[in-house]
Amino acid sequence: MARPPNKTQDYSGAIRRILIGILVFFLLAIFVLWRIDSVRVERLRSQIIDSVVPNFSWASAPVTGIMRMVDDFQAYDRIYNQNQELRRELQQMSAWKEAALQLEQQNAKLLDLNNVRLAPKLTFVTGVVIADAGSQFRQSVLLNVGARDGIIDGWAVTDGLGLAGRISGVGANTSRVLLLTDGASRMPVTVLPSGQQAILSGDSSPVPTLEFVEKPDLVRPGDSVVSSGDGGVFPNGLLIGHVVRLRDNRLRVRLSADYERLEFLRVLRSHANPVIDNSGNMIVAPAAETIAPLPAETDTPTTGGDNG
Amino acid sequence: MASKYVNSGWYAPLMYTSFAFLILFVQLLPLSRGYAGLPFPDLLFCLTMAWVIRQPENLPLGLIVILFLLADFLLLRPPGLWTALVVIAVEFMKSRIIKSREISWVVEWFTTSTVMVAAILLNRALLTMFVVSTPPFSLEALLMLFNVLVYPLVILFVRFGLGLERSKKGDTSAQKVI
Numbered sequence: 408m409a410r411p412p413n414k415t416q417d418y419s420g421a422i423r424r425i426l427i428g429i430l431v432f433f434l435l436a437i438f439v440l441w442r443i444d445s446v447r448v449e450r451l452r453s454q455i456i457d458s459v460v461p462n463f464s465w466a467s468a469p470v471t472g473i474m475r476m477v478d479d480f481q482a483y484d485r486i487y488n489q490n491q492e493l494r495r496e497l498q499q500m501s502a503w504k505e506a507a508l509q510l511e512q513q514n515a516k517l518l519d520l521n522n523v524r525l526a527p528k529l530t531f532v533t534g535v536v537i538a539d540a541g542s543q544f545r546q547s548v549l550l551n552v553g554a555r556d557g558i559i560d561g562w563a564v565t566d567g568l569g570l571a572g573r574i575s576g577v578g579a580n581t582s583r584v585l586l587l588t589d590g591a592s593r594m595p596v597t598v599l600p601s602g603q604q605a606i607l608s609g610d611s612s613p614v615p616t617l618e619f620v621e622k623p624d625l626v627r628p629g630d631s632v633v634s635s636g637d638g639g640v641f642p643n644g645l646l647i648g649h650v651v652r653l654r655d656n657r658l659r660v661r662l663s664a665d666y667e668r669l670e671f672l673r674v675l676r677s678h679a680n681p682v683i684d685n686s687g688n689m690i691v692a693p694a695a696e697t698i699a700p701l702p703a704e705t706d707t708p709t710t711g712g713d714n715g
Numbered sequence: 716m717a718s719k720y721v722n723s724g725w726y727a728p729l730m731y732t733s734f735a736f737l738i739l740f741v742q743l744l745p746l747s748r749g750y751a752g753l754p755f756p757d758l759l760f761c762l763t764m765a766w767v768i769r770q771p772e773n774l775p776l777g778l779i780v781i782l783f784l785l786a787d788f789l790l791l792r793p794p795g796l797w798t799a800l801v802v803i804a805v806e807f808m809k810s811r812i813i814k815s816r817e818i819s820w821v822v823e824w825f826t827t828s829t830v831m832v833a834a835i836l837l838n839r840a841l842l843t844m845f846v847v848s849t850p851p852f853s854l855e856a857l858l859m860l861f862n863v864l865v866y867p868l869v870i871l872f873v874r875f876g877l878g879l880e881r882s883k884k885g886d887t888s889a890q891k892v893i
Contacts, residue, residue, distance in 0.1 A: 427776070427802065427806055430776070430780065430802060431799045431802055431803060434780070434784075434795040434796070434798050434799035434802065435795060435796065435799050436795070437784075437794050437795030438793055438794065438795035438796040438799070438845075439845075440795075441793055441794050441795065442793070442845050442847065448794060451788075452788045452791075452794065455785070455788045455789070456788065456789060459785070459789060460743060460789065463740050463743060466740065467740065467743070467744055467745070470744060471744055471745055474744070536745045537745060538743040538744070538745050539743065539744070539745045540790065540791050542742065542754070542755065542790045542791065542792070544754070544850035544854060545790075545791045547791065548745060549743075549745075590848060590850065590851075591848060610851075611850065611851060611854070669745070
């Protein structure tokens, strides 16, 4: 270093400052791009996650296993009380089971009598949770099933007990489940038995809030909350949880899904519901040719051209 | 220039990268309870600050940018914004360090805490400006608190675990003990 240190520092310092300015500008440009074209950048994000996170799984599986064992071990001191409680519940359950069986048979008979056609049975893909959001500000988990397994954005995810969330972001081998507790989660629901429509909105607490209830006085704590299927994304009638009213006096939902242990999750393949997108046509006396084009209208334009 | 750091040229970035991946790995472990518990301190940020204060010449800015951008994508943060703030914070720290080489750890703790709190507040302000949904403020306040509390531990780790000491200006050997 023959040059005097002050001079080089000034010279390289100026260039360095310019380069850092360009770098910061570039990074902010990425942020702005994300804000403008969220879809494309989110797709890039799921590709990055898809290629990075599954590499962790060989190491995360044993660590997670050990942590769960520690959890289980801590549960041993509560085991006597739990056992007593379970015995009591079991007695109640067997009574309920008997009632449920009878009702099921009765229901089947009634449906048969009424000639009701039920929705095609939902099939599901089961995935293993391989990672979570990594920060306390987002509530989501990563499943090891993705586009390869036919997963599509928006499908419902349950853990067998109740609805856990929906798919938001699909990579080739992984997909992200946005949990109902996430601050960005909004879900149209129906409160039974009153049949009130509402929106279940997550707020990062374990009990998401129930908003936009038409008549809140008809909703009582203990009512069950199911998905309503409004918006055509979700199958309806999936159990979500039960209404509770906490100290802040807002209607909230205690979720049925066991969020403490999200290990295996089912992604329900919901097939696109037929959408009724036109309002009813005017009913007029049928002319001879108006009947024929009607089925063709819903078809592809090529068949439509034949009629015109 | 490069011959100066021949013995530490690859060692420090490699260590930094492996610790960054370890932190990301721990954060991504599927142990979440599905709702916001206590926030996890931003260890990667603390580690970067402590490292930059000690041996800025050992940590290329490009590596910091790449790792933080990766973290932005993996941890579902708005990509780029937090990285940009970290770059600004790191450069600010570097300029401070050049001016004052001998600072006690209390002063370092105070300065870094101020920078971290300012970065988080600026992040929140910018997100609000761009109408991005922000987490509840109570959670972010807790995050700031935890970052500040965990920082002395990070200093201890960096000094005694990794053996990084503050290098004097014009001093070429990175492992110099003060």
